Amino acid sequence: DTGVSQDPRHKITKRGQNVTFRCDPISEHNRLYWYRQTLGQGPEFLTYFQNEAQLEKSRLLSDRFSAERPKGSFSTLEIQRTEQGDSAMYLCASSGLTSGGTSLFGPGTRLTVL
Amino acid sequence: QKEVEQDPGPLSVPEGAIVSLNCTYSNSAFQYFMWYRQYSRKGPELLMYTYSSGNKEDGRFTAQVDKSSKYISLFIRDSQPSDSATYLCAMSQPTGTASKLTFGTGTRLQVTL
Numbered sequence: 001d002t003g004v005s006q007d008p009r010h011k012i013t014k015r016g017q018n019v020t021f022r023c024d025p026i027s028e029h030n031r032l033y034w035y036r037q038t039l040g041q042g043p044e045f046l047t048y049f050q051n052e053a054q055l056e057k058s059r060l061l062s063d064r065f066s067a068e069r070p071k072g073s074f075s076t077l078e079i080q081r082t083e084q085g086d087s088a089m090y091l092c093a094s095s096g097l098t099s100g101g102t103s104l105f106g107p108g109t110r111l112t113v114l
Numbered sequence: 115q116k117e118v119e120q121d122p123g124p125l126s127v128p129e130g131a132i133v134s135l136n137c138t139y140s141n142s143a144f145q146y147f148m149w150y151r152q153y154s155r156k157g158p159e160l161l162m163y164t165y166s167s168g169n170k171e172d173g174r175f176t177a178q179v180d181k182s183s184k185y186i187s188l189f190i191r192d193s194q195p196s197d198s199a200t201y202l203c204a205m206s207q208p209t210g211t212a213s214k215l216t217f218g219t220g221t222r223l224q225v226t227l
Contacts, residue, residue: 042204
């Protein structure tokens, strides 16, 4: 297991389109997080899963955003009816006993909404 | 006011210098403190992790936490051009089930030859 992976790495879409991102965490990690990072800012928390349960959502996660982790392994983040303000880096992180509780991040998916 | 404040820089130092990076925070419930390094267009990479107050050293890196002042620092000794990156401080509360992170804005560091 080489770490957290995310797909795609880059996504360019037109305003109003739907997009879906995938995150594969480190296999033994039971916690999975999504963050959003805009230029010049630190990552901001979006949502958190423990196994397949979504336990917390930020108020940043509008109703156009939905995240799933159906079998407690990989996770998807979908944005419906994208807006230009959704352009950002979407980061996935995972944590578990083997990481000492610290979060390890994937490379991110860079979304550009035209 | 943000929960975590960090000077965005940029900070430019010559190779071999000692670098000091800092964050202040307002939430006294934060107990876990981390520093991440982020290269351009990459995900954050964990550098240092400390719990509560005190110092922790790892190679050229030293992390300090002063909870009484709500102030954390990262020192980089003998800085190298490869240290040029954005350094993000992050912190979390001991909620027992979650460890979501609250980040600073990041400080951009440039180490010049």
